[in-house]
Amino acid sequence: MTEGPTITTIAQRAGLSIASVSRVLNGLPTREDTVRRVMRAADELGYVPNSVARSLRNRRTHQIAFALSDIGNPVYVAMVREIQAVLKAAGYRLLLHSTEGDPEDEVCVLRGLRERYVDGLIISPLRGVGAEHIEAVTTARVPVVVVGPVPEGTPVDNVRGDSRTGVLLAMNHLHGLGRRRIGLLNGPLGTAPGAARAAAYREALELLGLPYDENLVEVGDFTRDRGARAARALLARAPGLDALMCASDLIALGALDVLREQGRDVPRDVAVVGMDDTDLASVAWPSLTSVSLGWAERGRAAARLLLDRLRDGSLPPRVVTVEPGLMVRCSTGGGPATAFATRARARVRALALAGGDRP
Amino acid sequence: MTEGPTITTIAQRAGLSIASVSRVLNGLPTREDTVRRVMRAADELGYVPNSVARSLRNRRTHQIAFALSDIGNPVYVAMVREIQAVLKAAGYRLLLHSTEGDPEDEVCVLRGLRERYVDGLIISPLRGVGAEHIEAVTTARVPVVVVGPVPEGTPVDNVRGDSRTGVLLAMNHLHGLGRRRIGLLNGPLGTAPGAARAAAYREALELLGLPYDENLVEVGDFTRDRGARAARALLARAPGLDALMCASDLIALGALDVLREQGRDVPRDVAVVGMDDTDLASVAWPSLTSVSLGWAERGRAAARLLLDRLRDGSLPPRVVTVEPGLMVRCSTGGGPATAFATRARARVRALALAGGDRP
DNA sequence: TTGTACGCGTTATCAA
DNA sequence: TTGATAACGCGTACAA
Numbered sequence: 001m002t003e004g005p006t007i008t009t010i011a012q013r014a015g016l017s018i019a020s021v022s023r024v025l026n027g028l029p030t031r032e033d034t035v036r037r038v039m040r041a042a043d044e045l046g047y048v049p050n051s052v053a054r055s056l057r058n059r060r061t062h063q064i065a066f067a068l069s070d071i072g073n074p075v076y077v078a079m080v081r082e083i084q085a086v087l088k089a090a091g092y093r094l095l096l097h098s099t100e101g102d103p104e105d106e107v108c109v110l111r112g113l114r115e116r117y118v119d120g121l122i123i124s125p126l127r128g129v130g131a132e133h134i135e136a137v138t139t140a141r142v143p144v145v146v147v148g149p150v151p152e153g154t155p156v157d158n159v160r161g162d163s164r165t166g167v168l169l170a171m172n173h174l175h176g177l178g179r180r181r182i183g184l185l186n187g188p189l190g191t192a193p194g195a196a197r198a199a200a201y202r203e204a205l206e207l208l209g210l211p212y213d214e215n216l217v218e219v220g221d222f223t224r225d226r227g228a229r230a231a232r233a234l235l236a237r238a239p240g241l242d243a244l245m246c247a248s249d250l251i252a253l254g255a256l257d258v259l260r261e262q263g264r265d266v267p268r269d270v271a272v273v274g275m276d277d278t279d280l281a282s283v284a285w286p287s288l289t290s291v292s293l294g295w296a297e298r299g300r301a302a303a304r305l306l307l308d309r310l311r312d313g314s315l316p317p318r319v320v321t322v323e324p325g326l327m328v329r330c331s332t333g334g335g336p337a338t339a340f341a342t343r344a345r346a347r348v349r350a351l352a353l354a355g356g357d358r359p
Numbered sequence: 360m361t362e363g364p365t366i367t368t369i370a371q372r373a374g375l376s377i378a379s380v381s382r383v384l385n386g387l388p389t390r391e392d393t394v395r396r397v398m399r400a401a402d403e404l405g406y407v408p409n410s411v412a413r414s415l416r417n418r419r420t421h422q423i424a425f426a427l428s429d430i431g432n433p434v435y436v437a438m439v440r441e442i443q444a445v446l447k448a449a450g451y452r453l454l455l456h457s458t459e460g461d462p463e464d465e466v467c468v469l470r471g472l473r474e475r476y477v478d479g480l481i482i483s484p485l486r487g488v489g490a491e492h493i494e495a496v497t498t499a500r501v502p503v504v505v506v507g508p509v510p511e512g513t514p515v516d517n518v519r520g521d522s523r524t525g526v527l528l529a530m531n532h533l534h535g536l537g538r539r540r541i542g543l544l545n546g547p548l549g550t551a552p553g554a555a556r557a558a559a560y561r562e563a564l565e566l567l568g569l570p571y572d573e574n575l576v577e578v579g580d581f582t583r584d585r586g587a588r589a590a591r592a593l594l595a596r597a598p599g600l601d602a603l604m605c606a607s608d609l610i611a612l613g614a615l616d617v618l619r620e621q622g623r624d625v626p627r628d629v630a631v632v633g634m635d636d637t638d639l640a641s642v643a644w645p646s647l648t649s650v651s652l653g654w655a656e657r658g659r660a661a662a663r664l665l666l667d668r669l670r671d672g673s674l675p676p677r678v679v680t681v682e683p684g685l686m687v688r689c690s691t692g693g694g695p696a697t698a699f700a701t702r703a704r705a706r707v708r709a710l711a712l713a714g715g716d717r718p
Numbered sequence: 719t720t721g722t723a724c725g726c727g728t729t730a731t732c733a734a
Numbered sequence: 735t736t737g738a739t740a741a742c743g744c745g746t747a748c749a750a
Contacts (some may be wrong), residue, residue: 006743022745048473052414053743056726071440081430084457090723094455098443114407283612285644365727376737412727416740451745
């Protein structure tokens with residue numbers, strides 16, 4: 001808790017000016033002897049630069065914030081890990097903001113950026129970037145990268161998943177297993193992922209030549225409890241279904257609970273597919289086939305985008321789309337031992353099926 | 360990306376001195392009229408204070424760092440969430456440092472504190488605070504709270520779990536179910552939790568009047584894979600065991616995999632208990648009875664300890680011990696519906712058994 | 719090569 | 735009540 005030496009202290013001790021000290025410390029060309037004197041004094045005093053003062057001068061804090069909707073959501077864990085790794089390697093520190101999914105809070109974070117305590121922000125709003133964000137994002141005084149969908153044409157660095165292709169992948173897989181009455185357990189249609197998945201589901205049915213039956217669709221929430229409730233409702237209404245496409249792993253876990261409770265065998269009677277491919281998918285029993293939306297990869301991409309922009313602010317806004325994959329596990333017939341990923345291959349098939357790449 | 364107005368800009372526009380502006384902005388007593396002029400100018404200019412400059416002056420950044428061993432470890436997720444909530448409410452931001460379990464890296468973080476970019480640190484080293492940390496901890500220029508065991512007598516705020524009581528709780532539970540050949544699947548003895556759990560296991564056996572049999576103990580790692588491997592080895596050596604005490608949920612999940620693979624029914628043939636009570640425990644099938652070491656609570660406690668100290672640096676170092684509990688689920692015979700927590704009650708029993716409270 | 723002096727944006731002290 | 739001014743610790747033109 002000592003008061004801590006500054007370059008002034010060092011200068012006094014070494015009998016030099018603070019300018020010389022600063023130069024040595026920053027590795028600027030200096031006479032050999034001076035270097036030694038400064039280093040010696042710094043060493044003896046246990047000098048450590050004050051990063052706040054430095055930031056004030058440099059206008060760089062070497063800190064980057066990540067605003068996420070909910071720390072408890074496992075999809076974010078993978079993202080945080082990757083982001084942190086990339087940033088750390090580049091000499092940045094990671095600040096975390098958990099907004100609990102409150103859009104107002106998210107806007108607050110964006111506004112707070114103007115306080116200049118970070119050099120940049122990665123934000124991943126659960127419900128997508130709405131009108132209320134957009135102004136804050138585009139007028140922010142530091143670079144912002146959005147993970148998730150943004151309105152068409154928004155001039156901002158953006159990393160997106162492709163749940164449409166993900167759903168096509170999964171539906172194609174189920175169809176290939178001979179399933180024909182495939183139910184959808186979706187999240188709220190008001191959220192970006194909910195809407196996208198609903199549309200992709202319909203599209204897939206069409207492509208597969210299956211009829212759309214609204215009795216096979218139930219909307220709930222992205223949680224396990226609500227997923228279970230939705231599954232119960234759906235199974236009551238459509239007892240004959242032979243597969244469930246779930247809009248998240250948590251929903252799928254809820255569905256598994258209900259199926260087990262009703263004595264229906266998974267995957268024999270009903271095959272189940274989740275989305276997000278979180279840790280939970282491999283832990284569940286039966287282990288869950290799940291669409292991998294590439295969360296980890298998205299985290300990495302977002303961090304890289306941001307670092308690039310910090311190096312060169314004049315870059316045009318870029319959009320990175322991460323390819324989805326399908327992790328096949330027991331809940332659709334794959335074994336835990338035989339769990340395998342189909343990414344490129346399955347994707348090709350699904351896209352051929354879909355007739356083109358339009359994420 | 361404008362250059363951003365400062366109090367100087369405001370002062371000019373309002374025809375006042377920067378001192379007056381600062382006073383108004385900080386709510387110090389000022390003439391009504393002046394207040395209005397300043398507020399108006401600030402508003403029109405869209406002024407936002409520069410938190411870096413403020414920090415330089417105040418020597419407070421309103422940032423707190425949390426150094427953890429591995430973001431991917433689910434026990435930390437709960438902690439991060441709670442810490443963030445407490446800090447946010449108190450007006451602090453949370454910085455994350457993932458050290459990947461590297462003690463050297465942890466020391467680096469501690470050293471980095473001297474750069475003054477945070478007001479305090481919460482650190483939770485997986486292997487406990489060793490000799491290499493201790494100097495760094497005690498000489499850090501900002502308050503540090505350690506979550507996890509520290510050498511006796513270290514003058515530092517400290518939050519600890521009580522895995523000893525936790526193990527006693529679990530062993531007592533298993534004994535109560537009639538299990539007599541209870542195996543231990545432990546993590547490395549070189550880690551603090553590993554050592555503590557090994558000791559507690561022996562102690563429990565003694566208290567329960569059961570013999571210690573080294574053939575019933577296998578040491579691996581805290582991961583699922585290594586847990587599975589350890590389980591396989593243990594089951595080969597001691598096929599007759601009727602219960603498994605696992606030093607972490609991940610180990611327990613690995614054990615469940617192996618038991619399923621060998622066709623042994625859980626809990627009928629072998630009852631399984633995990634530790635940490637992570638989300639995974641309730642997702643697994645059969646759902647996993649697990650010792651709750653109170654990670655969320657520990658996070659809260661750590662944050663509070665730190666905030667207290669920031670308010671008053673002269674407080675004596677405090678130690679908070681969080682009580683463990685037992686979440687009984689299917690893997691020892693409880694149902695998912697009947698899952699219940701025994702904390703106080705079971706604790707009392709276990710302690711009566713243990714003959715006193717000595718965490 | 720080295721030193722002087724100023725600015726980064728605030729807050730706080732002291733006169734006026 | 736207000737204004738001039740000095741820090742906070744660092745980096746860097748510019749002058750010596």
